[in-house]
Each structure stands twice: as C-alpha cells, then as structure tokens.
Amino acid sequence: MVKDGDYVAIFNSIHRVMEAERLLKDKSLKILLIPAPRALAADCGLAIRYAEEIRGEVEAALAEAGLLPRDLYRKNGEEFVKIGEEK
Amino acid sequence: MNSLDVRGMACPLPVVSVKRALESAEGELRVLLDDGAPRENVKRFVQGRGYQVQEEQLEDGFAFTISGAGSGAGKGQAAPVERSGATVMLIGSDRLGDGAEELGRLLMKNFIITLLDMTELPDRIFFLNSGVLLVAQGSEVIEALVELGNRGVEVLSCGICLDFYKKKELLAAGGVTNMFTIAESMLQARSVVRL
Numbered sequence: 001m002v003k004d005g006d007y008v009a010i011f012n013s014i015h016r017v018m019e020a021e022r023l024l025k026d027k028s029l030k031i032l033l034i035p036a037p038r039a040l041a042a043d044c045g046l047a048i049r050y051a052e053e054i055r056g057e058v059e060a061a062l063a064e065a066g067l068l069p070r071d072l073y074r075k076n077g078e079e080f081v082k083i084g085e086e087k
Numbered sequence: 088m089n090s091l092d093v094r095g096m097a098c099p100l101p102v103v104s105v106k107r108a109l110e111s112a113e114g115e116l117r118v119l120l121d122d123g124a125p126r127e128n129v130k131r132f133v134q135g136r137g138y139q140v141q142e143e144q145l146e147d148g149f150a151f152t153i154s155g156a157g158s159g160a161g162k163g164q165a166a167p168v169e170r171s172g173a174t175v176m177l178i179g180s181d182r183l184g185d186g187a188e189e190l191g192r193l194l195m196k197n198f199i200i201t202l203l204d205m206t207e208l209p210d211r212i213f214f215l216n217s218g219v220l221l222v223a224q225g226s227e228v229i230e231a232l233v234e235l236g237n238r239g240v241e242v243l244s245c246g247i248c249l250d251f252y253k254k255k256e257l258l259a260a261g262g263v264t265n266m267f268t269i270a271e272s273m274l275q276a277r278s279v280v281r282l
Contacts, residue, residue, distance in 0.1 A: 001200055001231065018193065032227055033193065035201045046197065 001034050002049055002075050007083075009048045009062075009069035010040055017046045020067045027061055029054050039080055040073060090117040093125065094148050098246045099265035101125040102132050106267075109133070109153065118151045124246045124263045132268065173210035175276040177269075178218040183282060195221065198282070199228045202235060209280065211241040213269050214261075219244045222261055223254035232260035245269065 002008055011017040017033065024031045029050070036047040048069070050058050062068050073080040089112045093101040101120055108116055120126055126149050133140055133153050141152040182191025183198055199221065202208065212235070214222050221228050222244050236242050242261025249255045249263065273279050 001203065014190075018189065032230075033196065035197050035204075038204065046193075 001032070002037060004075055004077060005052055006075050007050050007052070007055055007058075008034075008037065008040065008073045008075065008080065009050070009058075010036060010071040010073070011046070011048075011067075012070040014046065016067060017048065019065075020048060020062055020069075023061060023065050023067065024048070024050075024058060027057070029058055029061070031058060037080065040071070088115045088117050088152075089113075090119070092119040093129075094119055094121050096125070098124055098128070099267040102128050102265055102267045105129050105133065105153075109136075109138070114154075116153045118153060119145070119148060120151065121148045124265070127263065128246075128265050128268065131264075171210075171272070171275040172277045173272070173275070174207075174278050174280065175272055176209040176212040176280045176282065177215065177273070178212060178221065178282050179215045180282070181217040181220040195282070196228055199235075200231045203231055208235065208238060208240050210239075211243065211272060212261075213264070213272070214242075214244040215248055215269070216245075217248075217252070219248040219252055219254055222258060223249070223252070224257040224259045226259065229259045236261060243268070 009020075011020060021031065021033045031048050031050045031054075034047055034049050036045050040047070048058075059068070072083040074083060075081075089108065091104060091108045093104050096104065102125075105116075105118055108118075118129065120129055129151065130140055130142075133151075137155060138153050139155045141154075143150040143152070178195075180191075181195060182188060183194035184191055220226060222232060222242065232242050243264040244258065244261060246255075246263045246265055249258060
C-alpha cells in the first residue's frame, strides 16, 4: 500500500488522525488512511499516506489546522526514512 | 435435448433452475439465459460441477449447451455437501463492529488493508448488504482488494446488493455472485469468518 517515494504521516491519537483525514479529504487531496506499516511505531496503528506531488499542500493544510503529525516518513526502497533525520 | 429458458429471471433463480434441471435431466441440457450476472453465475456453477459448457450468442441473450456427467451427486438427488477446505470471509457491512459509524468505517478499511500483511489469506471474500460499498468505485479499499485478487483471493459481491445500492455499474473490484453460490460456498467451507 506504500510505494517507493510515498510519505507516511504518523499521528499520536485516533482523533487527530481522523480529523486530519477529514480535513485533507475536504480539500480533495488524494490521501489514504492506512494501517501504520509495522516497521513504524504508531500508538493508534494508523497513518496517512500521500504522494510527493501533494506533499506541500498536505503539510500546509495540516500545519494551518494545528494537526501536524508526530512523525513523518518517506519510503525509500524497502526502508522508511524519518523526515528530519535523513542522512 | 432438454431445454430451459431462464431469461428474465431474477438472481439467484437462473442458477437454482439450472441446478434442478441438471439433477433431473438425462443427456445434454440447453439453457437460454440473459447476458451479465446470470450468464456468469450459471457458467461458474456448472463448470464448478464438472460439466462442459458451449456458449452461443443469440439475438436475445445466450444459449448454453451443458454436457458431461458433472461431479455432483447423481441425478434426482441433491448434491451432498463436500467440504472444500476453503476459508470463506463474509463481509456484510461497510463498517466493522458496533458503535460510532465513522470509526466502524475506518476499522473496516483498516482491516481489509491489513489483510495484505497476512501470510494466510482467505480463499474467498463475499461482500453483502452495505459491504458492497467497499467494492464500488469511490471506495478506498479498491487498491487493496485488487491486490488481494492478484494474490488469488476470490472477491465476490452479491448482485442484489449491488443493484439495491445502485452500484452495479460501478463495481471496481472482483466479480458478481448470487445467494446460491454464497450459501453453497459457506456450507462447504472449512471455516467461515463473518465480520
């Protein structure tokens, strides 16, 4: 469900992830609420997946609504690289 | 040759009528039927029982010539239930569990996508009632269901239910089936997982 280059945003509560999903869908952004990949620890087990092309819009909308994710990852090949901690 | 006209019959009557006719008929059976779900369901049913089917397109529907002994029970009696060893999953709603609707929808979506991580998959998943909303265009689990199909899971939806929710033309994953096949498949299954 997560392709190479996709972003995966992890939130720290079910309410925040559902609110974020609603907000982004209302803006017709092509995101998908998915089970958090096993490699990534998520309290609520859910994450939001989006593609590089809409990253700017997604993150701007989340920031504006005070709903920034706890962690953000990008899938590089088989690995998830945490954004902000890239080598 | 015995013949049977099931054109215009509502699902699952075409399959049920063909089944009865095969149980009592000797030799070949010619069946006239509508295109679409009746054609697909009857074909799947008879082929699943070991019969050969020759199709012929008519001006008004299709004609099947069904021959061969079939693997079911002998003529004139109902087929005994043979365990297929399959694991069948029944999804009768677009929501998982009771409680908040929004949470229920989210959990169902989460469940279906999570199936992709399982090493042992169900052989068949039937979608009924509002469960068929999950297989129609606009559903967020289409990608996951198509992938499950690619991994050999048969994804089948109740035709009446698709019709009721006006999603017949919007089916985006798997095929259409009828209650006869659903009931038979459940009774023959090694295990039935009902959500």
